[in-house]
Amino acid sequence: MKIHTLSTGDEVHRYQKSIIIPFQEDRKVLSTSVLNGGYSEKLKAAFNHDSNPGEGMTCSLRTDSYLNDLKLLAAEIGLDPETVTGISTAASMDNVSIKTVSYDNLTVTAIVTGGVEVNGGRVGDPASYHEAQGKTVMTKEGTINIILNIDADLLPGTLTRALVTCTEAKTAALQELMAGSNYSRGLATGSGTDGTIIIANSQSDLKLTYAGKHSKLGELIGLAVKPAVKEALFLQTGLCPKSQHSMLRRLKRFGITEDSIWNKHCDLGEKALVKPLFIQQLEILDREEELVALTSLYVHLMDQADWELISPGRAAQEGKAIADRIRQKYGLDVEYTYCWQSAEETITGMLENFADLTARITTVCSD
Incomplete structure (x- = not known):
């Protein structure tokens, strides 16, 4: 043909x-x-x-x-x-x-x-x-x-x-x-x-x-x-751009997935939600425009620290500002530490904090 x-x-x-x-x-x-x-x-x-x-x-x-x-x-x-x-x-x-x-x-x-x-x-x-x-x-x-x-x-x-x-x-x-x-x-x-x-x-x-x-x-x-x-x-x-308008797709290459966020939720020590309901709420948040934009900025900070374009300290400082903005938006009183030495420690710590934060806001929105 x-x-x-x-x-x-x-x-x-x-x-x-x-x-x-x-x-x-x-x-x-x-x-x-x-x-x-x-x-x-x-x-x-x-x-x-x-x-x-x-x-x-x-x-x-x-x-x-x-x-x-x-x-x-x-x-x-x-x-x-x-x-x-x-x-x-x-x-x-x-x-x-x-x-x-x-x-x-x-x-x-x-x-x-x-x-x-x-x-x-x-x-x-x-x-x-x-x-x-x-x-x-x-x-x-x-x-x-x-x-x-x-x-x-x-x-x-x-x-x-x-x-x-x-x-x-x-x-x-x-x-x-x-x-x-x-x-x-x-x-x-x-x-x-x-x-x-x-x-x-x-x-x-x-x-x-x-x-x-x-x-x-x-x-x-x-x-x-x-x-x-x-x-x-x-x-x-x-x-395509539409499919990439996603918090989880921006985080995928860093190992943060639906399952890893669910596991964080289970580790919080609170009564666990039914997983399908938790994932359903996570999928709703995943496409929320402000969260996608803030996640993109957060990810780019880690990239720039990885590429030595900004210092690990500056990446951590600006990452904390983004996390605080999300935390305040959803009324969370949890505080996160953003103080590491090397780029590798900074990226690992920033990811750990963001996974925990995502699990918490999903839980709050599921109530």
Whole structure:
């Protein structure tokens, strides 16, 4: 099924859980794939494949390696494994986002699928495996895959710079959504398995030598990739500004969840509420605009202390002011200590206090 026609004339097809782009003419391709990855001028097609076997089932290799899996897949969808490059994901190809932007005679199209709810991470997070120890299988699924088509002729180095700009655009989209890492308390910069394929039109009369942010090409890459990543994430998992307007989602990367707040409630020494009623009230508070705003400020204080942009003492002082404002709003007479030395102690203490405060205001509102 044809779902789009690129400005180059190449058609984008969805077939057997794959998105396939056969090239009508010679193209320059830069791919992160293990299948004919790197730079090439000899490829005939590119594809993105949904390898998810079904809801609740884990993606697994069908051969002895990921490379051979991609070769097998290419053959199954009617492509020559020797002349194609491809990437795979657990995201559905039905949830693809295609965004095209143009300026003068330059056109850029981003074709994106993605999900970060399970495998979103921040660069530098603890790794899942080390190939030198014979392990090559990721422990979690979730991938942002981008196929970027540029209707201009680029030098190999320019294609490589376009990959950098494309990656920056992806990370900017995640930053604007405040998507958290699943492996640390940081904000996500991507997933652990992201793949990118960049295709340039070597038949074009338009010759470009730079793809950085100062160039019009760099601007168009950002304008295509950023909204495409956001839309793909929304289509796949519902991630969007509305879903992120949540106290709990801002706290998730710090380990504060419905269950941890419930446990705090049980530890208060008071008569425990019925858990479903407690959670129901917590869900109401979770979307309360003032609480979401104050939680966001509180979280950012911890981030800034973590990044050494403000001192732990200042983070604690301003955090106490936010906690006091919430405490007074709900008529709580409990007092919290905000006096620690290191950034790590400050963040741990601020989280402990905020979890306790959230449990208390939920209890008060449940009465």
